[in-house]
Amino acid sequence: MGTIGELGEFGLIGRLTRRLPQASPVLLGPGDDAAVVAAPDGRVAATADLLVEGRHFRRDWSGPYDIGRKAAAQNLADIAAMGARPTALLVGFAAPLSTDTAWAERLYDGLADECRAVGASVAGGDVVGASEITLAVTALGDLAGRPPLTRSGARPGDVVAVRGRLGLSAAGMRLLAEGRDGPAELLLAHRRPQPPYEAGEEARSLGATALLDVSDGLVQDLGHIAAASGVRIDVDSAALHVPDVLGPDGLRDVLTGGEDHAFAGTFPPAAALPPSWNAVGVVAEGTGVRVDGRPAEGGGWDHFRP
Template sequence: MQALRRPGGSVSVGELGEFGLIAGILARLPQGASSLLGPGDDAAVVRATDGRVVVSTDLMLEGRHFRRDWSSGRDVGHKLAAANLADIVAMGATPTALVVGLACPADTAVDWVNDFADGLREECALVGASVVGGDVSRADVIMLSATALGDLAGVPPVTRAGARAGDAVAVAGRLGHAAAGITVLTRGFRSPRMLVEAHRRPQPPYAAGPQAAAVGATAMCDVSDGLLADASHLADASGVSIDLRSGAFPVPEPMANAANALGHDALRWILTGGDDHALLATFAPAVPLPAGWIRVGEVLEAGEDGPAVTVDGGPYDGPQGHDHFAR
């Protein structure tokens, strides 16, 4: 089949070929100390200092998780890496490596793929991780996958199942920014820039996960589907209820202005918006919260109907967060 060339003369993936594409990607991905054997063999070898490996995986699909007219390849690389690395730190672990899958149309510009690889590299560099391997294939739209690995360094993992009645509920990182950003973009605007950039490139609080684990966080999770939805996962796993205080969440001025301009509720973005990859954790009452964490509620005994999440003592009216298969 004749290779396709992008409009304007830029080189396409089909023209460069699979092995040329892989070689170009690998040239942009240096290896860190945890990578004992990087790309080039059938599998990579990654250091695991205490014999345990923390693993998480994510998928991203063009048209559902990102749009190329809204986000650059570099943005998408940052976003894919951040979604995976945040899951690792949410267990109290340190990310060490990422394995990435890329499927795309043959006419995809190689420049876009190179920018994507640069975004992966730059995001991984924030935590000292490396992209140690992956795969490429052809598809009708861009499809991405990533699997992140992490090291617990001798400490127990912090799961969703340890919260107890009386614990403080706290969050670290941004909430509602990405949801506000995609609302702005959907309405045809490109500002406030802070919100639009939050959709393009999340900023997970990477250091906050291991810090919470170090002071004895009883439960923790990444907020990817929305605070209410992920708090429900934590409550169900722990067999408790959680009450959140709406007044505990600061609303930055750009978000308040956007909500007023678009006729939206800023608190709804904060409580139900996903993709910021903040961290949600619970702490025993006597434990001082680490820097960067703010208390937003408390853990209660589960009621007669089982675990629940409430806001200001009552049920929250409306969607609870993101569901991939909801209509």
């Protein structure tokens, strides 16, 4: 199959777009100057992420399919966290011309399969030669006539709850950095996150006052809700689910590890939370985040941290 340089820009585009089935929200897919995506609500929820080789993924740690799944997941989770239904991704793909065509195709297979899980699709994008692999992903979503779930609605007295796994991806990344080959559950969690996409709809139905995707660590992301809402969030570490597979550093990973793409929200005190949502704290008057009564310090992902 050769390299993407040998195939050429338009040959590569043709090979990749043939791997991208279009879901119903996409009225016009790849092949024109722009895609056309239905927006029956009259508004579009939109988000974007950059993934740079060596900073957000390593090819010696993850294969192209997993990188594609992960790139799509982190953007689709942001749309779900707004209480919207993901409809489409736009993907910019930059790579060295020596990159195997088969590698690029598997990357797009991963993007397409993660989209398929939520009824969305890759509707378009761009390709370009570059010195390192970079993905620029934009996700779109439909609010279906409902207000967005934001970070600014938490009120004193609300319950703080989490939906999804925490800490596994950070532990998996640490194992990969140490050159270890297991536990496999942790390695897979880092390579291919599994966001509970249904959490957005669930949270809305439960009367959530604020919601976000936990991408940079629970404490750090709860801090965003606290700042946007003008409140303090108190976390009870004993209420957190710490899987045995995390070992002695489990609580630290659950509090500060990112990239699991769980969801954290605040709910009225009377909300009847189902077992899928784990109540881990409360909203109070004040500022910042406290864990077991002490100010939370350090941890969490920072894209500018060396």
